[in-house]
Amino acid sequence: MxxxxxxxxxxxxxxxxxxxxxxxxxxxxxxxxxxxxxxxxxxxxxxxxxxxxxxxxxxxxxxxxxxxxxxxxxxxxxxxxxxxxxxxxxxxxxxxxxxxxxxxxxxxxxxxxxxxxxxxxxxxxxxxxxxxxxxxxxxxxxxxxxxxxxxxxxxxxxxxxxxxDMHPLGFYYNRSVMQKAGLDPNKPPTTRDEYTAALTELKKSGVQGFWVSPFQFTGGMTFYSLLHQWGGTLFDAEVTKATFNSDPAVEACTWLVDMIKRGHSPANVGQDADYLAFKSGKNAFHWNGIWQINDLKKNTDVQWGVSPLPQIGSQRAAWANxxxxxxxxxxxxxxxxxxxxxxxxxxxxxxxxxxxxxxxxxxxxxxxxxxxxxxxxxxxxxxxxxxxxxFPPAAPGLGEVMTTFYSSFNEAALGKKPPKQALDDGVAKANKQLEDNRKKYGS
CATH class of the missing domain: 3.40.190.10 (Periplasmic binding protein-like II)
Incomplete structure (x- = not known):
């Protein structure tokens, strides 16, 4: 898997x-x-x-x-x-x-x-x-x-x-790491307040509990989920304009970047390092696809659980395909x-x-x-x-536009640009790509 x-x-x-x-x-x-x-x-x-x-x-x-x-x-x-x-x-x-x-x-x-x-x-x-x-x-x-x-x-x-089928992003939690920090290993956080409180306790015990990957897998998909949780969208209803620099999007991106600034995640997390750290007990919480379940079941030494994504924003939402x-x-x-x-x-x-x-x-x-x-x-x-x-909208040629979206988050997570600037720059590029797609596909 x-x-x-x-x-x-x-x-x-x-x-x-x-x-x-x-x-x-x-x-x-x-x-x-x-x-x-x-x-x-x-x-x-x-x-x-x-x-x-x-x-x-x-x-x-x-x-x-x-x-x-x-x-x-x-x-x-x-x-x-x-x-x-x-x-x-x-x-x-x-x-x-x-x-x-x-x-x-x-x-x-x-x-x-x-x-x-x-x-x-x-x-x-x-x-x-x-x-x-x-x-x-x-x-x-x-x-x-x-x-x-x-x-x-x-x-x-x-x-x-x-x-x-449907394969969504899920919330994985390491029971052993939670228990060592004095948290109930059978009660993963489900709200923003619970999530923040749990990360605070983990940090007190010397654990950076939530590693934020700058890559699409898994940080970009996490941002995708949070943007929708805050009530934002990636595009307008007709998929003619990119909207992932809206106030809700900036707020969601800033929340993730602040995880790094507040010491809940290392900076510059390598590709897959967040998942490997989860399996080795170096962090407690990990957002990843449902397809990781079978891989984790093979690792009998890891005490883990999985649940729907916590509701950090004003509504429930999860990346899925x-x-x-x-x-x-x-x-x-x-x-x-x-x-x-x-x-x-x-x-x-x-x-x-x-x-x-x-x-x-x-x-x-x-x-x-x-x-x-x-x-x-x-x-x-x-x-x-x-x-x-x-789910992604039904629009032809959307792949390259989604790459721009994830690249924008990458720049914010790596500290190359403030969240607002990174998303503004990404939207400007994405709008040109959407215009090209309308000419290319006749829609």
Whole structure:
């Protein structure tokens, strides 16, 4: 899972490269021949009775979650004699670069797993197909999921993704370090006052309790969460202007920078040093993704717990992303393959309690309410965050703009600029990038 987390970091650090690749290669996608081959033998994902189809599925699950995913695919294949799904796995940062060219040349997959923040880009360039008929045929609605994750699959009011899961930021606490400082190891702080009081006691015992990373993983994601907790947003409603230099954003950024100034965190924390310090008992509190749960469970000498993020601002919020299933457009559409793909997407959605063991909160409400998911105590502890998850907006080409956002926080956390100046400079750059995206993607 540590390897998987590294891959996520490398992917999200490639915003400019991914945007460029999409611009250069996606323009030709979806504009070729669209002749149908064969009459469809499906009904929007409920079942498939046609001839056997071989489907290609691409994903980026390179960590322990990949083994779980492959086992689920094997189970599906054993239960469906007329559908055979073959899995190809790439590192996420390679995956999104390879996909446009493969689709353009006619060698793309039939099904692609995609992060929510990538859907708009690939939808805008005609690489993935609309899935409103799947949602309608399966009687899916917002009530079957959580509003935040369901709406995240939309682009221009059309559905392009069927959500599989949600992976949020969680609050990890080291019980041993808390106990040594006289804190109750079974009562992690949940409010700003409790958090401040706990850090004060930790500092008295000689512990810098909350290490603030200047990098996207994990400081930038922490700032993303706090900005929303203070009531701010990264962009305006139309995603035409960056707003992460608003008063709430500056206040949230200043609160984090003050953690360093007040001695609750070292300065210039190295990449992953905050997580390694947590595991070695050098700090008490750590904000990181749900995907770290399985890694921590392997470290039996670390006494730890996990809970939703403390509410530091005026409302609850947590950084989150989501894996969605998409159906890739082909030069010549085979309706039988499309029907088979819909059956697979529906089946895996129904079996996402097994997928949750890889460190994901199932998007489907019936699965979250199941005894199987409840038994996954640590993952289930972060399920409440689904209701107030702060997902990225549905806008094409947003990767490079998000890189600018995280770079702005980096400058503030490293003391290169005061928080207000760092965010003002970042917004100025981000607005130019957003303007370029409107020209690039025609929206």
């Amino acid at each position: 540590m390897h998987s987390e590294m891959s996520r970091r490398r992917l999200l650090g490639l915003g400019i490269g991914l945007g460029t690749a999409a611009t250069l290669t996606l323009a030709g996608c979806g504009g070729g021949s669209s002749s149908d081959r064969g009459a469809t033998a499906g009904n929007g994902g409920k079942d498939y009775t046609g001839p056997k189809v071989d489907l290609k599925l691409w994903n980026g699950f390179t960590g322990g979650d990949g083994d779980i995913f492959k086992k689920l695919v094997e189970q599906f294949n054993s239960e469906h004699q007329n559908i055979a799904v073959g899995v190809t796995t790439y590192r996420w940062e390679d995956y999104y670069v390879k996909l446009p060219g493969a689709v353009s040349s006619g060698n793309g997959p039939d099904i692609a797993v995609m992060h929510m923040d990538q859907l708009a880009t690939f939808a805008a360039r005609g690489v993935i197909a609309e899935l409103d008929d799947v949602a309608k045929a399966l009687a899916f609605s917002e009530g079957d999921f959580a509003p935040t994750v369901w709406k995240g699959g939309l682009y221009k009011n059309k559905r392009y993704g069927i959500p599989l 989501s894996h969605n299933f998409t159906i890739v457009k082909q030069r010549g559409a085979d309706n039988n393959k499309i029907s088979g793909a819909k059956v697979f997407i529906n089946w895996l959605s129904q079996h996402s309690a097994d997928w949750a063991a890889g460190g994901q909160v199932p998007a489907r409400k019936t699965v979250r309410d199941s005894a199987e998911f409840t038994a996954l105590a640590e993952v289930n502890a972060l399920a409440p965050e689904l209701e107030y998850a702060a």
